[in-house]
Amino acid sequence: MDCDKCGSSAVMHAAYSGLHMCESCFTRSVEKRVRRRVREDGLVPDDATPEEPVTWLIGLSGGKDSVVLTQILHETFAQDPRIELVALTIHEGIAGYRDESVDACVELVEELDIRHEVVGYAEEFGLEMDDVAADDPMNMAPCAYCGVFRRDLLAKYADEYEADLLLTGHNLDDEAQTAMMNFLEGDVAQVAKHFDASLGPLDERSEQDTFVPRAKPLRDVPEKEVALYAHLRDLPAHITECPHSSEAFRGEIQQLLLKLEEDHPGTRHSILAGYEELASIVSDRYGDGTADLGECEECGAATTREQCRKCQLVEAITS
Ligand SMILES: [Zn+2]
Ligand SMILES: [Zn+2]
Incomplete structure:
Protein backbone atom coordinates (compact mmCIF):
# COMPACT_ATOMS: atom_id res chain seq x y z
CA MET A 1 0.00 0.00 0.00
CA ASP A 41 -6.82 23.96 24.66
CA GLY A 42 -4.96 27.26 25.06
CA LEU A 43 -2.20 25.68 27.14
CA VAL A 44 0.40 28.39 26.51
CA PRO A 45 -0.85 31.46 28.38
CA ASP A 46 -0.87 34.74 26.44
CA ASP A 47 1.15 36.46 29.14
CA ALA A 48 3.99 33.90 29.26
CA THR A 49 7.28 35.60 28.39
CA PRO A 50 10.94 34.52 28.27
CA GLU A 51 11.46 36.63 31.42
CA GLU A 52 8.50 35.00 33.17
CA PRO A 53 8.29 31.49 31.76
CA VAL A 54 5.66 28.99 32.82
CA THR A 55 6.53 25.58 34.30
CA TRP A 56 4.89 22.46 32.90
CA LEU A 57 5.12 19.34 35.04
CA ILE A 58 4.85 16.13 33.01
CA GLY A 59 3.91 12.88 34.73
CA LEU A 60 6.55 10.59 33.24
CA SER A 61 5.99 6.91 34.06
CA GLY A 62 8.33 5.48 31.44
CA GLY A 63 5.45 3.83 29.58
CA LYS A 64 4.94 4.61 25.90
CA ASP A 65 2.27 7.30 26.43
CA SER A 66 4.20 9.58 28.75
CA VAL A 67 7.47 8.98 26.87
CA VAL A 68 5.88 10.01 23.56
CA LEU A 69 4.23 13.04 25.18
CA THR A 70 7.51 14.17 26.75
CA GLN A 71 9.42 13.70 23.49
CA ILE A 72 6.92 15.71 21.42
CA LEU A 73 6.56 18.49 24.00
CA HIS A 74 10.32 18.74 24.20
CA GLU A 75 10.67 19.01 20.42
CA THR A 76 7.89 21.58 20.31
CA PHE A 77 9.14 23.80 23.13
CA ALA A 78 12.91 23.20 23.45
CA GLN A 79 13.58 26.45 21.60
CA ASP A 80 10.74 28.33 23.33
CA PRO A 81 12.03 30.20 26.41
CA ARG A 82 8.46 30.76 27.65
CA ILE A 83 8.00 27.10 28.62
CA GLU A 84 10.06 25.10 31.14
CA LEU A 85 9.48 21.36 31.20
CA VAL A 86 9.96 19.27 34.35
CA ALA A 87 9.40 15.50 34.34
CA LEU A 88 8.12 13.78 37.51
CA THR A 89 8.41 10.01 37.92
CA ILE A 90 6.62 8.23 40.74
CA HIS A 91 8.02 4.98 42.09
CA GLU A 92 5.17 2.95 43.59
CA GLY A 93 7.36 0.24 45.11
CA ILE A 94 6.62 -2.42 42.51
CA ALA A 95 9.74 -4.57 42.24
CA GLY A 96 11.17 -5.07 38.77
CA TYR A 97 8.38 -3.33 36.90
CA ARG A 98 8.92 0.22 38.08
CA ASP A 99 12.72 -0.08 38.32
CA GLU A 100 12.83 -0.83 34.60
CA SER A 101 10.50 1.99 33.68
CA VAL A 102 12.50 4.43 35.81
CA ASP A 103 15.53 3.39 33.71
CA ALA A 104 13.55 4.25 30.56
CA CYS A 105 12.68 7.66 32.05
CA VAL A 106 16.31 8.38 32.93
CA GLU A 107 17.46 7.42 29.44
CA LEU A 108 14.88 9.76 27.88
CA VAL A 109 15.52 12.80 30.09
CA GLU A 110 19.28 12.47 29.70
CA GLU A 111 18.86 12.35 25.95
CA LEU A 112 16.53 15.38 26.00
CA ASP A 113 18.36 17.15 28.81
CA ILE A 114 15.28 18.10 30.83
CA ARG A 115 14.90 18.38 34.60
CA HIS A 116 13.77 15.09 36.15
CA GLU A 117 12.50 14.34 39.66
CA VAL A 118 11.78 10.89 41.09
CA VAL A 119 9.60 10.47 44.18
CA GLY A 120 8.43 7.24 45.82
CA TYR A 121 5.58 5.90 47.92
CA ALA A 122 8.17 4.48 50.34
CA GLU A 123 9.62 7.89 51.27
CA GLU A 124 6.33 9.75 50.96
CA PHE A 125 3.88 7.39 52.64
CA GLY A 126 6.04 4.66 54.21
CA LEU A 127 4.52 1.92 52.06
CA GLU A 128 5.11 -0.01 48.85
CA MET A 129 2.48 -1.18 46.38
CA ASP A 130 3.81 -4.74 46.41
CA ASP A 131 2.90 -4.99 50.14
CA VAL A 132 -0.41 -3.14 49.68
CA ALA A 133 -1.42 -5.55 46.89
CA ALA A 134 -0.54 -8.54 49.10
CA ASP A 135 -2.39 -7.28 52.23
CA ASP A 136 -5.23 -5.28 50.65
CA PRO A 137 -6.54 -3.96 54.02
CA MET A 138 -9.52 -2.10 52.49
CA ASN A 139 -10.42 -5.01 50.24
CA MET A 140 -10.26 -3.16 46.95
CA ALA A 141 -8.23 -3.44 43.71
CA PRO A 142 -4.55 -2.38 44.00
CA CYS A 143 -5.15 0.23 41.25
CA ALA A 144 -7.67 1.97 43.51
CA TYR A 145 -5.05 2.68 46.20
CA CYS A 146 -2.38 3.44 43.67
CA GLY A 147 -4.53 5.96 41.79
CA VAL A 148 -5.24 7.91 44.98
CA PHE A 149 -1.54 7.99 45.95
CA ARG A 150 -0.37 8.91 42.45
CA ARG A 151 -2.84 11.79 42.12
CA ASP A 152 -1.85 13.02 45.57
CA LEU A 153 1.84 13.14 44.63
CA LEU A 154 1.25 14.72 41.22
CA ALA A 155 -0.79 17.45 42.90
CA LYS A 156 1.68 17.87 45.77
CA TYR A 157 4.70 18.25 43.50
CA ALA A 158 2.89 20.40 40.94
CA ASP A 159 2.33 22.72 43.88
CA GLU A 160 5.86 22.37 45.24
CA TYR A 161 7.53 23.12 41.89
CA GLU A 162 5.04 25.95 41.31
CA ALA A 163 3.91 24.32 38.10
CA ASP A 164 1.38 26.19 36.00
CA LEU A 165 0.15 23.04 34.33
CA LEU A 166 0.24 19.32 35.03
CA LEU A 167 0.35 17.17 31.89
CA THR A 168 -0.33 13.47 31.60
CA GLY A 169 -0.04 11.06 28.68
CA HIS A 170 -3.62 9.74 28.49
CA ASN A 171 -4.38 8.60 24.95
CA LEU A 172 -7.66 8.38 23.02
CA ASP A 173 -8.42 4.84 24.19
CA ASP A 174 -7.86 5.76 27.87
CA GLU A 175 -10.16 8.74 27.57
CA ALA A 176 -12.93 6.96 25.66
CA GLN A 177 -12.82 4.15 28.26
CA THR A 178 -13.08 6.58 31.16
CA ALA A 179 -15.98 8.39 29.46
CA MET A 180 -17.85 5.10 28.97
CA MET A 181 -17.17 3.98 32.54
CA ASN A 182 -18.58 7.22 33.92
CA PHE A 183 -21.66 6.92 31.71
CA LEU A 184 -22.29 3.33 32.66
CA GLU A 185 -21.79 4.08 36.35
CA GLY A 186 -24.15 7.06 36.04
CA ASP A 187 -21.49 9.28 37.55
CA VAL A 188 -22.60 12.79 36.55
CA ALA A 189 -20.36 14.51 39.12
CA GLN A 190 -17.35 12.83 37.55
CA VAL A 191 -18.43 14.06 34.11
CA ALA A 192 -18.44 17.64 35.38
CA LYS A 193 -14.99 17.25 36.90
CA HIS A 194 -13.63 16.28 33.50
CA PHE A 195 -13.97 19.81 32.36
CA ASP A 196 -12.28 23.07 33.17
CA ALA A 197 -13.85 25.87 31.18
CA SER A 198 -10.65 27.83 30.79
CA LEU A 199 -8.58 24.92 29.60
CA GLY A 200 -10.97 22.44 28.11
CA PRO A 201 -11.23 18.89 29.36
CA LEU A 202 -9.13 17.91 32.32
CA ASP A 203 -8.44 14.71 34.07
CA GLU A 204 -10.92 13.32 36.53
CA ARG A 205 -9.93 15.61 39.35
CA SER A 206 -10.32 13.88 42.63
CA GLU A 207 -10.84 15.68 45.88
CA GLN A 208 -7.18 15.66 46.78
CA ASP A 209 -6.00 17.27 43.61
CA THR A 210 -4.92 20.84 43.98
CA PHE A 211 -6.00 23.45 41.54
CA VAL A 212 -3.01 23.26 39.27
CA PRO A 213 -4.78 22.83 35.91
CA ARG A 214 -4.30 19.55 34.11
CA ALA A 215 -4.00 18.79 30.43
CA LYS A 216 -3.85 15.72 28.19
CA PRO A 217 -2.53 16.75 24.80
CA LEU A 218 -2.19 13.13 23.62
CA ARG A 219 -5.89 12.41 23.88
CA ASP A 220 -6.56 12.57 20.12
CA VAL A 221 -4.09 9.78 19.41
CA PRO A 222 -5.22 6.13 19.64
CA GLU A 223 -3.16 3.82 21.84
CA LYS A 224 -1.94 1.72 18.91
CA GLU A 225 -0.62 4.82 17.15
CA VAL A 226 1.20 5.95 20.30
CA ALA A 227 2.87 2.53 20.44
CA LEU A 228 3.76 2.66 16.74
CA TYR A 229 5.17 6.17 17.13
CA ALA A 230 7.37 5.09 20.06
CA HIS A 231 8.56 2.10 18.05
CA LEU A 232 9.30 3.98 14.81
CA ARG A 233 11.22 6.67 16.65
CA ASP A 234 12.98 4.09 18.81
CA LEU A 235 12.05 5.87 22.05
CA PRO A 236 13.09 4.27 25.35
CA ALA A 237 9.60 3.19 26.46
CA HIS A 238 8.99 0.39 28.94
CA ILE A 239 6.04 -1.64 27.68
CA THR A 240 5.30 -4.30 30.30
CA GLU A 241 1.98 -4.01 32.08
CA CYS A 242 1.91 -3.45 35.84
CA PRO A 243 1.86 -6.87 37.61
CA HIS A 244 -0.90 -5.68 39.97
CA SER A 245 -3.09 -4.32 37.17
CA SER A 246 -6.61 -5.52 37.90
CA GLU A 247 -9.11 -3.00 36.66
CA ALA A 248 -11.60 -5.61 35.52
CA PHE A 249 -14.34 -3.19 34.48
CA ARG A 250 -11.96 -1.06 32.44
CA GLY A 251 -10.73 -4.22 30.72
CA GLU A 252 -14.29 -5.12 29.70
CA ILE A 253 -14.92 -1.61 28.37
CA GLN A 254 -11.64 -1.76 26.47
CA GLN A 255 -12.69 -4.97 24.71
CA LEU A 256 -16.12 -3.54 23.96
CA LEU A 257 -14.68 -0.35 22.47
CA LEU A 258 -12.15 -2.25 20.33
CA LYS A 259 -14.99 -4.33 18.90
CA LEU A 260 -17.15 -1.24 18.28
CA GLU A 261 -14.20 0.54 16.68
CA GLU A 262 -13.65 -2.39 14.35
CA ASP A 263 -17.28 -2.41 13.21
CA HIS A 264 -17.77 1.36 13.33
CA PRO A 265 -14.46 3.18 12.84
CA GLY A 266 -14.38 6.54 14.61
CA THR A 267 -16.39 5.39 17.65
CA ARG A 268 -13.69 6.43 20.15
CA HIS A 269 -13.37 9.89 18.64
CA SER A 270 -17.13 10.44 18.74
CA ILE A 271 -17.47 9.15 22.32
CA LEU A 272 -14.79 11.56 23.49
CA ALA A 273 -16.14 14.53 21.49
CA GLY A 274 -19.66 13.95 22.84
CA TYR A 275 -18.36 13.47 26.37
CA GLU A 276 -16.45 16.74 26.30
CA GLU A 277 -19.47 18.60 24.97
CA LEU A 278 -21.59 17.09 27.73
CA ALA A 279 -18.96 17.81 30.37
CA SER A 280 -18.95 21.50 29.49
CA ILE A 281 -22.74 21.67 29.85
CA VAL A 282 -22.79 19.72 33.14
CA SER A 283 -19.93 21.80 34.49
CA ASP A 284 -21.72 25.09 33.62
CA ARG A 285 -24.79 23.86 35.42
CA TYR A 286 -23.34 22.15 38.48
CA GLY A 287 -19.82 23.52 38.83
CA ASP A 288 -16.83 21.23 38.85
CA GLY A 289 -17.30 20.06 42.43
CA THR A 290 -14.47 22.12 43.91
CA ALA A 291 -16.71 24.73 45.54
CA ASP A 292 -16.95 23.24 49.05
CA LEU A 293 -13.42 21.96 49.54
CA GLY A 294 -11.59 22.39 52.82
CA GLU A 295 -8.19 21.16 53.98
CA CYS A 296 -7.28 17.72 55.28
CA GLU A 297 -6.50 18.08 58.97
CA GLU A 298 -3.48 15.80 58.61
CA CYS A 299 -1.76 16.76 55.39
CA GLY A 300 -3.50 19.95 54.26
CA ALA A 301 -4.61 18.52 50.90
CA ALA A 302 -7.90 19.82 49.49
CA THR A 303 -10.79 17.60 50.57
CA THR A 304 -14.52 17.65 51.35
CA ARG A 305 -13.92 15.59 54.51
CA GLU A 306 -11.92 16.09 57.69
CA GLN A 307 -9.31 13.58 56.55
CA CYS A 308 -8.48 13.18 52.85
CA ARG A 309 -8.81 9.84 51.10
CA LYS A 310 -5.04 9.44 50.80
CA CYS A 311 -4.54 9.88 54.56
CA GLN A 312 -7.39 7.41 55.26
CA LEU A 313 -5.74 4.81 53.04
CA VAL A 314 -2.23 5.38 54.42
CA GLU A 315 -3.63 4.99 57.94
CA ALA A 316 -5.48 1.77 57.05
CA ILE A 317 -2.36 0.30 55.43
CA THR A 318 0.28 1.31 57.94
CA SER A 319 -1.61 0.90 61.23
ZN1 LIG B 1 3.91 9.72 3.24
ZN1 LIG C 1 -4.55 14.20 54.02
Whole structure:
Protein backbone atom coordinates (compact mmCIF):
# COMPACT_ATOMS: atom_id res chain seq x y z
CA MET A 1 0.00 0.00 0.00
CA ASP A 2 1.15 3.53 -0.74
CA CYS A 3 0.99 6.53 1.56
CA ASP A 4 -2.11 8.64 0.73
CA LYS A 5 -0.13 11.80 1.37
CA CYS A 6 3.16 11.28 -0.47
CA GLY A 7 3.07 7.94 -2.29
CA SER A 8 5.90 6.29 -0.31
CA SER A 9 5.39 2.85 1.16
CA ALA A 10 2.75 2.93 3.94
CA VAL A 11 3.46 1.60 7.45
CA MET A 12 -0.05 2.05 8.87
CA HIS A 13 -3.72 2.33 8.05
CA ALA A 14 -6.19 4.25 10.22
CA ALA A 15 -9.71 2.95 9.62
CA TYR A 16 -11.32 6.00 11.27
CA SER A 17 -9.75 8.38 8.75
CA GLY A 18 -9.36 5.93 5.88
CA LEU A 19 -5.73 7.03 5.49
CA HIS A 20 -2.65 4.93 4.76
CA MET A 21 0.51 6.68 5.88
CA CYS A 22 4.25 6.19 5.46
CA GLU A 23 6.61 6.49 8.42
CA SER A 24 7.39 10.17 8.04
CA CYS A 25 3.83 11.27 7.23
CA PHE A 26 2.54 9.22 10.18
CA THR A 27 5.00 10.55 12.75
CA ARG A 28 4.35 14.09 11.53
CA SER A 29 0.60 13.55 11.85
CA VAL A 30 0.93 12.41 15.49
CA GLU A 31 3.03 15.50 16.28
CA LYS A 32 0.52 17.74 14.51
CA ARG A 33 -2.37 16.34 16.55
CA VAL A 34 -0.54 16.96 19.83
CA ARG A 35 0.39 20.51 18.84
CA ARG A 36 -3.16 21.23 17.71
CA ARG A 37 -4.42 20.12 21.15
CA VAL A 38 -1.90 22.39 22.87
CA ARG A 39 -3.15 25.26 20.72
CA GLU A 40 -6.88 24.55 20.90
CA ASP A 41 -6.82 23.96 24.66
CA GLY A 42 -4.96 27.26 25.06
CA LEU A 43 -2.20 25.68 27.14
CA VAL A 44 0.40 28.39 26.51
CA PRO A 45 -0.85 31.46 28.38
CA ASP A 46 -0.87 34.74 26.44
CA ASP A 47 1.15 36.46 29.14
CA ALA A 48 3.99 33.90 29.26
CA THR A 49 7.28 35.60 28.39
CA PRO A 50 10.94 34.52 28.27
CA GLU A 51 11.46 36.63 31.42
CA GLU A 52 8.50 35.00 33.17
CA PRO A 53 8.29 31.49 31.76
CA VAL A 54 5.66 28.99 32.82
CA THR A 55 6.53 25.58 34.30
CA TRP A 56 4.89 22.46 32.90
CA LEU A 57 5.12 19.34 35.04
CA ILE A 58 4.85 16.13 33.01
CA GLY A 59 3.91 12.88 34.73
CA LEU A 60 6.55 10.59 33.24
CA SER A 61 5.99 6.91 34.06
CA GLY A 62 8.33 5.48 31.44
CA GLY A 63 5.45 3.83 29.58
CA LYS A 64 4.94 4.61 25.90
CA ASP A 65 2.27 7.30 26.43
CA SER A 66 4.20 9.58 28.75
CA VAL A 67 7.47 8.98 26.87
CA VAL A 68 5.88 10.01 23.56
CA LEU A 69 4.23 13.04 25.18
CA THR A 70 7.51 14.17 26.75
CA GLN A 71 9.42 13.70 23.49
CA ILE A 72 6.92 15.71 21.42
CA LEU A 73 6.56 18.49 24.00
CA HIS A 74 10.32 18.74 24.20
CA GLU A 75 10.67 19.01 20.42
CA THR A 76 7.89 21.58 20.31
CA PHE A 77 9.14 23.80 23.13
CA ALA A 78 12.91 23.20 23.45
CA GLN A 79 13.58 26.45 21.60
CA ASP A 80 10.74 28.33 23.33
CA PRO A 81 12.03 30.20 26.41
CA ARG A 82 8.46 30.76 27.65
CA ILE A 83 8.00 27.10 28.62
CA GLU A 84 10.06 25.10 31.14
CA LEU A 85 9.48 21.36 31.20
CA VAL A 86 9.96 19.27 34.35
CA ALA A 87 9.40 15.50 34.34
CA LEU A 88 8.12 13.78 37.51
CA THR A 89 8.41 10.01 37.92
CA ILE A 90 6.62 8.23 40.74
CA HIS A 91 8.02 4.98 42.09
CA GLU A 92 5.17 2.95 43.59
CA GLY A 93 7.36 0.24 45.11
CA ILE A 94 6.62 -2.42 42.51
CA ALA A 95 9.74 -4.57 42.24
CA GLY A 96 11.17 -5.07 38.77
CA TYR A 97 8.38 -3.33 36.90
CA ARG A 98 8.92 0.22 38.08
CA ASP A 99 12.72 -0.08 38.32
CA GLU A 100 12.83 -0.83 34.60
CA SER A 101 10.50 1.99 33.68
CA VAL A 102 12.50 4.43 35.81
CA ASP A 103 15.53 3.39 33.71
CA ALA A 104 13.55 4.25 30.56
CA CYS A 105 12.68 7.66 32.05
CA VAL A 106 16.31 8.38 32.93
CA GLU A 107 17.46 7.42 29.44
CA LEU A 108 14.88 9.76 27.88
CA VAL A 109 15.52 12.80 30.09
CA GLU A 110 19.28 12.47 29.70
CA GLU A 111 18.86 12.35 25.95
CA LEU A 112 16.53 15.38 26.00
CA ASP A 113 18.36 17.15 28.81
CA ILE A 114 15.28 18.10 30.83
CA ARG A 115 14.90 18.38 34.60
CA HIS A 116 13.77 15.09 36.15
CA GLU A 117 12.50 14.34 39.66
CA VAL A 118 11.78 10.89 41.09
CA VAL A 119 9.60 10.47 44.18
CA GLY A 120 8.43 7.24 45.82
CA TYR A 121 5.58 5.90 47.92
CA ALA A 122 8.17 4.48 50.34
CA GLU A 123 9.62 7.89 51.27
CA GLU A 124 6.33 9.75 50.96
CA PHE A 125 3.88 7.39 52.64
CA GLY A 126 6.04 4.66 54.21
CA LEU A 127 4.52 1.92 52.06
CA GLU A 128 5.11 -0.01 48.85
CA MET A 129 2.48 -1.18 46.38
CA ASP A 130 3.81 -4.74 46.41
CA ASP A 131 2.90 -4.99 50.14
CA VAL A 132 -0.41 -3.14 49.68
CA ALA A 133 -1.42 -5.55 46.89
CA ALA A 134 -0.54 -8.54 49.10
CA ASP A 135 -2.39 -7.28 52.23
CA ASP A 136 -5.23 -5.28 50.65
CA PRO A 137 -6.54 -3.96 54.02
CA MET A 138 -9.52 -2.10 52.49
CA ASN A 139 -10.42 -5.01 50.24
CA MET A 140 -10.26 -3.16 46.95
CA ALA A 141 -8.23 -3.44 43.71
CA PRO A 142 -4.55 -2.38 44.00
CA CYS A 143 -5.15 0.23 41.25
CA ALA A 144 -7.67 1.97 43.51
CA TYR A 145 -5.05 2.68 46.20
CA CYS A 146 -2.38 3.44 43.67
CA GLY A 147 -4.53 5.96 41.79
CA VAL A 148 -5.24 7.91 44.98
CA PHE A 149 -1.54 7.99 45.95
CA ARG A 150 -0.37 8.91 42.45
CA ARG A 151 -2.84 11.79 42.12
CA ASP A 152 -1.85 13.02 45.57
CA LEU A 153 1.84 13.14 44.63
CA LEU A 154 1.25 14.72 41.22
CA ALA A 155 -0.79 17.45 42.90
CA LYS A 156 1.68 17.87 45.77
CA TYR A 157 4.70 18.25 43.50
CA ALA A 158 2.89 20.40 40.94
CA ASP A 159 2.33 22.72 43.88
CA GLU A 160 5.86 22.37 45.24
CA TYR A 161 7.53 23.12 41.89
CA GLU A 162 5.04 25.95 41.31
CA ALA A 163 3.91 24.32 38.10
CA ASP A 164 1.38 26.19 36.00
CA LEU A 165 0.15 23.04 34.33
CA LEU A 166 0.24 19.32 35.03
CA LEU A 167 0.35 17.17 31.89
CA THR A 168 -0.33 13.47 31.60
CA GLY A 169 -0.04 11.06 28.68
CA HIS A 170 -3.62 9.74 28.49
CA ASN A 171 -4.38 8.60 24.95
CA LEU A 172 -7.66 8.38 23.02
CA ASP A 173 -8.42 4.84 24.19
CA ASP A 174 -7.86 5.76 27.87
CA GLU A 175 -10.16 8.74 27.57
CA ALA A 176 -12.93 6.96 25.66
CA GLN A 177 -12.82 4.15 28.26
CA THR A 178 -13.08 6.58 31.16
CA ALA A 179 -15.98 8.39 29.46
CA MET A 180 -17.85 5.10 28.97
CA MET A 181 -17.17 3.98 32.54
CA ASN A 182 -18.58 7.22 33.92
CA PHE A 183 -21.66 6.92 31.71
CA LEU A 184 -22.29 3.33 32.66
CA GLU A 185 -21.79 4.08 36.35
CA GLY A 186 -24.15 7.06 36.04
CA ASP A 187 -21.49 9.28 37.55
CA VAL A 188 -22.60 12.79 36.55
CA ALA A 189 -20.36 14.51 39.12
CA GLN A 190 -17.35 12.83 37.55
CA VAL A 191 -18.43 14.06 34.11
CA ALA A 192 -18.44 17.64 35.38
CA LYS A 193 -14.99 17.25 36.90
CA HIS A 194 -13.63 16.28 33.50
CA PHE A 195 -13.97 19.81 32.36
CA ASP A 196 -12.28 23.07 33.17
CA ALA A 197 -13.85 25.87 31.18
CA SER A 198 -10.65 27.83 30.79
CA LEU A 199 -8.58 24.92 29.60
CA GLY A 200 -10.97 22.44 28.11
CA PRO A 201 -11.23 18.89 29.36
CA LEU A 202 -9.13 17.91 32.32
CA ASP A 203 -8.44 14.71 34.07
CA GLU A 204 -10.92 13.32 36.53
CA ARG A 205 -9.93 15.61 39.35
CA SER A 206 -10.32 13.88 42.63
CA GLU A 207 -10.84 15.68 45.88
CA GLN A 208 -7.18 15.66 46.78
CA ASP A 209 -6.00 17.27 43.61
CA THR A 210 -4.92 20.84 43.98
CA PHE A 211 -6.00 23.45 41.54
CA VAL A 212 -3.01 23.26 39.27
CA PRO A 213 -4.78 22.83 35.91
CA ARG A 214 -4.30 19.55 34.11
CA ALA A 215 -4.00 18.79 30.43
CA LYS A 216 -3.85 15.72 28.19
CA PRO A 217 -2.53 16.75 24.80
CA LEU A 218 -2.19 13.13 23.62
CA ARG A 219 -5.89 12.41 23.88
CA ASP A 220 -6.56 12.57 20.12
CA VAL A 221 -4.09 9.78 19.41
CA PRO A 222 -5.22 6.13 19.64
CA GLU A 223 -3.16 3.82 21.84
CA LYS A 224 -1.94 1.72 18.91
CA GLU A 225 -0.62 4.82 17.15
CA VAL A 226 1.20 5.95 20.30
CA ALA A 227 2.87 2.53 20.44
CA LEU A 228 3.76 2.66 16.74
CA TYR A 229 5.17 6.17 17.13
CA ALA A 230 7.37 5.09 20.06
CA HIS A 231 8.56 2.10 18.05
CA LEU A 232 9.30 3.98 14.81
CA ARG A 233 11.22 6.67 16.65
CA ASP A 234 12.98 4.09 18.81
CA LEU A 235 12.05 5.87 22.05
CA PRO A 236 13.09 4.27 25.35
CA ALA A 237 9.60 3.19 26.46
CA HIS A 238 8.99 0.39 28.94
CA ILE A 239 6.04 -1.64 27.68
CA THR A 240 5.30 -4.30 30.30
CA GLU A 241 1.98 -4.01 32.08
CA CYS A 242 1.91 -3.45 35.84
CA PRO A 243 1.86 -6.87 37.61
CA HIS A 244 -0.90 -5.68 39.97
CA SER A 245 -3.09 -4.32 37.17
CA SER A 246 -6.61 -5.52 37.90
CA GLU A 247 -9.11 -3.00 36.66
CA ALA A 248 -11.60 -5.61 35.52
CA PHE A 249 -14.34 -3.19 34.48
CA ARG A 250 -11.96 -1.06 32.44
CA GLY A 251 -10.73 -4.22 30.72
CA GLU A 252 -14.29 -5.12 29.70
CA ILE A 253 -14.92 -1.61 28.37
CA GLN A 254 -11.64 -1.76 26.47
CA GLN A 255 -12.69 -4.97 24.71
CA LEU A 256 -16.12 -3.54 23.96
CA LEU A 257 -14.68 -0.35 22.47
CA LEU A 258 -12.15 -2.25 20.33
CA LYS A 259 -14.99 -4.33 18.90
CA LEU A 260 -17.15 -1.24 18.28
CA GLU A 261 -14.20 0.54 16.68
CA GLU A 262 -13.65 -2.39 14.35
CA ASP A 263 -17.28 -2.41 13.21
CA HIS A 264 -17.77 1.36 13.33
CA PRO A 265 -14.46 3.18 12.84
CA GLY A 266 -14.38 6.54 14.61
CA THR A 267 -16.39 5.39 17.65
CA ARG A 268 -13.69 6.43 20.15
CA HIS A 269 -13.37 9.89 18.64
CA SER A 270 -17.13 10.44 18.74
CA ILE A 271 -17.47 9.15 22.32
CA LEU A 272 -14.79 11.56 23.49
CA ALA A 273 -16.14 14.53 21.49
CA GLY A 274 -19.66 13.95 22.84
CA TYR A 275 -18.36 13.47 26.37
CA GLU A 276 -16.45 16.74 26.30
CA GLU A 277 -19.47 18.60 24.97
CA LEU A 278 -21.59 17.09 27.73
CA ALA A 279 -18.96 17.81 30.37
CA SER A 280 -18.95 21.50 29.49
CA ILE A 281 -22.74 21.67 29.85
CA VAL A 282 -22.79 19.72 33.14
CA SER A 283 -19.93 21.80 34.49
CA ASP A 284 -21.72 25.09 33.62
CA ARG A 285 -24.79 23.86 35.42
CA TYR A 286 -23.34 22.15 38.48
CA GLY A 287 -19.82 23.52 38.83
CA ASP A 288 -16.83 21.23 38.85
CA GLY A 289 -17.30 20.06 42.43
CA THR A 290 -14.47 22.12 43.91
CA ALA A 291 -16.71 24.73 45.54
CA ASP A 292 -16.95 23.24 49.05
CA LEU A 293 -13.42 21.96 49.54
CA GLY A 294 -11.59 22.39 52.82
CA GLU A 295 -8.19 21.16 53.98
CA CYS A 296 -7.28 17.72 55.28
CA GLU A 297 -6.50 18.08 58.97
CA GLU A 298 -3.48 15.80 58.61
CA CYS A 299 -1.76 16.76 55.39
CA GLY A 300 -3.50 19.95 54.26
CA ALA A 301 -4.61 18.52 50.90
CA ALA A 302 -7.90 19.82 49.49
CA THR A 303 -10.79 17.60 50.57
CA THR A 304 -14.52 17.65 51.35
CA ARG A 305 -13.92 15.59 54.51
CA GLU A 306 -11.92 16.09 57.69
CA GLN A 307 -9.31 13.58 56.55
CA CYS A 308 -8.48 13.18 52.85
CA ARG A 309 -8.81 9.84 51.10
CA LYS A 310 -5.04 9.44 50.80
CA CYS A 311 -4.54 9.88 54.56
CA GLN A 312 -7.39 7.41 55.26
CA LEU A 313 -5.74 4.81 53.04
CA VAL A 314 -2.23 5.38 54.42
CA GLU A 315 -3.63 4.99 57.94
CA ALA A 316 -5.48 1.77 57.05
CA ILE A 317 -2.36 0.30 55.43
CA THR A 318 0.28 1.31 57.94
CA SER A 319 -1.61 0.90 61.23
ZN1 LIG B 1 3.91 9.72 3.24
ZN1 LIG C 1 -4.55 14.20 54.02
